[in-house]
Amino acid sequence: QSALTQPASVSGSPGQSITISCTGTSSDVGGYNYVSWYQQHPGKAPKLMIYDVSKRPSGVSNRFSGSKSGNTASLTISGLQAEDEAEYCCCSYAGSSTYVVFGGGTKLTVL
Amino acid sequence: QLQLQESGPGLVKPSETLSLTCTVSGGSISSSSYYWGWIRQPPGKGLEWIGSIYYSGSTYYNPSLKSRVTISVDTSKNQFSLRLGSVTAADTAVFYCARLTWPTWFDPWGQGTLVTVSS
Numbered sequence: 001q002s003a004l005t006q007p008a009s010v011s012g013s014p015g016q017s018i019t020i021s022c023t024g025t026s027s028d029v030g031g032y033n034y035v036s037w038y039q040q041h042p043g044k045a046p047k048l049m050i051y052d053v054s055k056r057p058s059g060v061s062n063r064f065s066g067s068k069s070g071n072t073a074s075l076t077i078s079g080l081q082a083e084d085e086a087e088y089c090c091c092s093y094a095g096s097s098t099y100v101v102f103g104g105g106t107k108l109t110v111l
Numbered sequence: 112q113l114q115l116q117e118s119g120p121g122l123v124k125p126s127e128t129l130s131l132t133c134t135v136s137g138g139s140i141s142s143s144s145y146y147w148g149w150i151r152q153p154p155g156k157g158l159e160w161i162g163s164i165y166y167s168g169s170t171y172y173n174p175s176l177k178s179r180v181t182i183s184v185d186t187s188k189n190q191f192s193l194r195l196g197s198v199t200a201a202d203t204a205v206f207y208c209a210r211l212t213w214p215t216w217f218d219p220w221g222q223g224t225l226v227t228v229s230s
Contacts, residue, residue, distance in 0.1 A: 036215045038158070045207055046158065048218035057218065089158055093214040099171050100148075100160040100215055 003101035004029065004090055011109040017078040020106045022090030023071060028101055030071035034093035037066055037075045040105075041086045049088075050075060077108070085110040113138040115208050115221035123202075123228050129195040133208030133221060140189045141166040146211040149182060149193045151204040152223075159204075163211050164191055198228045 005023040012018040022029065022037075029035055035053045038046035048057055050066035053073065063078045073092070077084055090103040119131035133147070140147060148163040162172040164182045172180050176195070184191040195202060205225050209217040 032214075034215050036217070038217070045220040045223050046217070047220075048216065051212075051216040051218075091158075091160075091215045091217070098174060099163070100173070102150075102158040102160060104157040 003094070003098075004092060004103035006088075006090060006103040006106045008104075009107045009109065011111055012077075012080045013111045014080050014082065016080050017076060018080060018108065020075045020077075020088050020090075020108070022073040022075070022092075022103050024073075024092055024094075024101070025071055028071075028092040028094040028098075029068065029073050031095065032093045033068070035066065035068060035073040036091045037064075037073075038089045038091065039084075039086045040089065046089065080110050082110050084108060113210060113219055115210065115219060117206060117208050117221045117224040119224065119226070121225060121227060123198055123226060124230050125199055125228055126197055129193070129198050129202065129226055129228070131193045131206055131208075131224065131226070133191050133193075135189045135191075135210075140184065140191065141186050144212070146171075146213055147184070147191045148209050148211040148217060150207045150209060150217065150220075151202075152207070153201075153204040161193065161195075161206075200228050202226070203228045 037050040040046045054066040089105045094101045123129045146163045149161040162182045179196045181194040205223040207223045209220040
């Protein structure tokens with residue numbers, strides 16, 4: 001069982017927006033502004049999409065955005081495209097004994 | 112462009128030790144700005160952080176795996192390594208290495224290597 005809770009699946013049509021949630025506790029998501037999001041296509045390595053809650057690495061589309069409220073972080077993808085269909089996983093810092101925790105992943109289907 | 116490549120046996124027997132190496136190219140593992148990490152993904156399941164290391168040798172482990180894990184670094188070879196002892200079938204996974212900007216910015220990642228634990 002993963003430390004962070006994500007919905008197993010979400011779906012949306014091309015052009016729509018979707019949001020994926022990532023729920024933790026005050027010891028991880030709620031306690032630090034160190035949440036990152038990864039996109040993973042089947043058989044491929046994860047790719048960093050968001051770091052430090054809402055920052056986008058160079059080269060990542062501005063259709064991807066991140067936010068946090070309390071113990072829940074969110075990844076929003078606007079203007080859905082077929083290529084966005086993938087697994088998305090959140091990650092949070094969890095303090096100086098646990099360090100890093102991941103979510104269980106969310107499968108995004110573009111209808 | 113920084114690249115990471117995992118290498119090691121694809122099959123390990125139960126109770127033995129899994130050993131993998133990550134070779135870093137296109138940059139120095141001794142950079143003071145970064146750490147280096149191991150992450151695994153059992154088939155059909157989510158990602159699990161195993162541990163991270165700084166070029167100086169400082170290590171940080173997942174508490175649930177700490178008793179079985181050793182991560183080391185060889186700056187002369189621009190490599191870092193993972194040893195996971197007393198493996199069982201539950202340790203079967205794709206193992207990834209990645210550069211880490213502390214604490215959770217893993218980028219880039221290696222392509223991953225599947226390690227199966229079976230007799």
